[in-house]
Amino acid sequence: MPTAALDAEAREILRANDLGGYTVPTHGLYPYQWNWDSALVALGQRHVDEARAWREIETLLTGQWDDGMVPHIVFHQVDPGYFPGPQEWGVEHIPPTSGITQPPVAATTVRRLYDSARAVDREAAARRLFPKLLAWHRWFHDKRDRDGGGLIGIVHPWESGRDNSPDWDAALAAVDIADVGDLRRRDITHVEADQRPLEDDYLRYTALVAVGRDCGWDPALLRASSPFWMLCPGFNAILLRAHRDLAELAWALGETSAATEIARWIAAMEAGFERLWDDEAHVYRCHDALTDEPVDGLGSATFLPLYAGAASADQAAQLAERLSDWLDQVRYGVPSCDPADPRFEPKRYWRGPVWLVVNRMIAEGLADYGFDELAARIRGDSATLVETGGFYESFDPTTGNGVGGDRFSWTAAMWLDWASPSALN
Ligand code: DGY
Numbered sequence: 031m032p033t034a035a036l037d038a039e040a041r042e043i044l045r046a047n048d049l050g051g052y053t054v055p056t057h058g059l060y061p062y063q064w065n066w067d068s069a070l071v072a073l074g075q076r077h078v079d080e081a082r083a084w085r086e087i088e089t090l091l092t093g094q095w096d097d098g099m100v101p102h103i104v105f106h107q108v109d110p111g112y113f114p115g116p117q118e119w120g121v122e123h124i125p126p127t128s129g130i131t132q133p134p135v136a137a138t139t140v141r142r143l144y145d146s147a148r149a150v151d152r153e154a155a156a157r158r159l160f161p162k163l164l165a166w167h168r169w170f171h172d173k174r175d176r177d178g179g180g181l182i183g184i185v186h187p188w189e190s191g192r193d194n195s196p197d198w199d200a201a202l203a204a205v206d207i208a209d210v211g212d213l214r215r216r217d218i219t220h221v222e223a224d225q226r227p228l229e230d231d232y233l234r235y236t237a238l239v240a241v242g243r244d245c246g247w248d249p250a251l252l253r254a255s256s257p258f259w260m261l262c263p264g265f266n267a268i269l270l271r272a273h274r275d276l277a278e279l280a281w282a283l284g285e286t287s288a289a290t291e292i293a294r295w296i297a298a299m300e301a302g303f304e305r306l307w308d309d310e311a312h313v314y315r316c317h318d319a320l321t322d323e324p325v326d327g328l329g330s331a332t333f334l335p336l337y338a339g340a341a342s343a344d345q346a347a348q349l350a351e352r353l354s355d356w357l358d359q360v361r362y363g364v365p366s367c368d369p370a371d372p373r374f375e376p377k378r379y380w381r382g383p384v385w386l387v388v389n390r391m392i393a394e395g396l397a398d399y400g401f402d403e404l405a406a407r408i409r410g411d412s413a414t415l416v417e418t419g420g421f422y423e424s425f426d427p428t429t430g431n432g433v434g435g436d437r438f439s440w441t442a443a444m445w446l447d448w449a450s451p452s453a454l455n
Contacts, residue, residue, distance in 0.1 A: 046437065051089040053067075058220045059423075066135045069135035073443055097169060141276070153283075157283060174249070182266055184260050190264060197325050209240070215232050263335050267336075327368065362411045364427075376427055415432075421442050
């Protein structure tokens with residue numbers, strides 16, 4: 031299909047998934063507002079309606095808690111087609127929300143909206159959002175830096191955004207599922223089961239929701255009793271990058287004391303990243319903070335410290351080499367799991383498929399370190415996947431076939447903002 035037709039289809043998907051102030055990732059499978067989905071979708075919306083893009087972030091922040099946390103789902107209206115819904119989370123908030131967060135992309139988006147603003151009062155729009163984003167970023171360091179080492183822990187695989195990555199297998203195996211009872215999962219009524227997490231994963235996801243609910247989602251109680259506390263290079267890289275973007279906004283808005291505070295977080299995180307570097311394998315690994323052990327196996331998050339500027343030149347070169355090795359083993363990059371790992375499954379959610387949102391972050395990181403050819407390869411693969419597979423949630427790296435939900439908002443957004451030959455940047 032010609033580029034102009036794909037651009038038009040992407041715009042049409044964003045309009046069709048707009049429920050009025052917020053965008054669902056796709057109808058059916060994900061009927062609410064998801065945190066990092068919305069932040070990434072706003073980057074596409076700016077090519078359709080600039081003011082609407084800002085509104086996506088404003089609506090997401092209606093879910094923000096008093097302590098600053100921005101939840102991973104905002105349940106703007108009840109939809110029985112999704113599990114676990116507001117009742118299972120047991121959060122008292124209007125609008126209802128989940129009890130956990132998600133990769134904090136929003137500050138990066140707001141900085142990009144600010145820099146590219148044409149028809150909106152960017153000063154006023156950024157001033158409205160800035161204190162809320164600052165409070166969220168502060169929340170991470172206040173509540174989730176368990177040992178003061180600078181890195182932020184996640185208490186549920188859903189917080190990573192990479193739900194069923196093999197990165198979590200060992201830690202999830204230790205989660206007690208005795209009291210979970212019957213699952214009422216709805217995802218496999220929308221999408222083939224072989225493209226979704228296993229039943230056993232869902233039992234553990236649900237058990238972790240129950241742990242949080244039993245703690246009343248109190249961060250201090252969760253810190254004391256969560257059976258899952260992982261340091262993920264992907265999550266931390268996205269936050270570190272967002273800190274850098276928030277600091278730029280702070281300077282632009284004259285918020286100098288905030289800029290100083292953010293600079294402290296940045297320094298702490300940069301130092302913390304060294305802990306995730308495996309000096310023998312030359313990769314970043316997730317780290318289980320409860321056992322103090324690095325995680326066996328690799329997901330695509332290993333490459334994201336490039337996007338945060340957290341790697342040295344040597345580390346970047348080693349990551350680029352590893353990435354090339356992965357790309358030699360598949361038709362389209364970047365697979366979400368090491369293709370040489372026996373747990374690699376090319377169609378199963380975050381155990382193999384290619385995700386355009388991650389591809390973009392990896393490609394940007396590679397370009398920042400001067401690996402332009404590799405970055406271009408990833409952008410080219412991303413374009414080909416949409417051109418041949420459509421606007422799916424993700425793509426099988428061995429065939430290019432779309433997997434998961436169709437007419438997916440963030441794939442449409444990444445096309446318009448990045449992968450399309452007509453994209454501006
Ligand atoms: C899901 O329901 O699959 C989501 O990824 C959880 O956020």
